[in-house]
Amino acid sequence: QVQVVESGGGLVQPGGSLRLSCTVSGSVVQFYGMAWYRQAQGNQRELVARITSAGTNYADSVEGRFSISRDNAKNAAYLQMNDLKPEDTAVYFCNKDGRYRWPWGPGTQVTVSS
Secondary structure, X not given: OOEEEEEOOEEEOOOOOEXXXXXXXXXXXXXXXXXXXXXXXXXXXXXXXXXXXXXXXXOOOOOOOEEEEEEHXXXXXXXXXXXXXXXXXXXXXXXXXXXXXXXXXXXXXEEEOO
């Protein structure tokens, strides 16, 4: 069974940075497009960034501040988040890009607050 585990979240002040990591077991990351999603309290889960063979794409709200990457040798994906804003506060999840996703992992909480 595929397991996804996210890590790297925490409490950070506005303007700060965090690097999220995602490790996958039971599948091979290199065969898929990968994506980061987030869900703020009371909101639906939304796509933040994706990385595919065609390149990377970002939600307008994070363009220029976030950067997604992957390490196929480690079966992992990453999200570098810079210039964090309070509105980035959410639980962040990693999964395949597209419709047919793996079971969701627990996510990692990111809180941006002074």
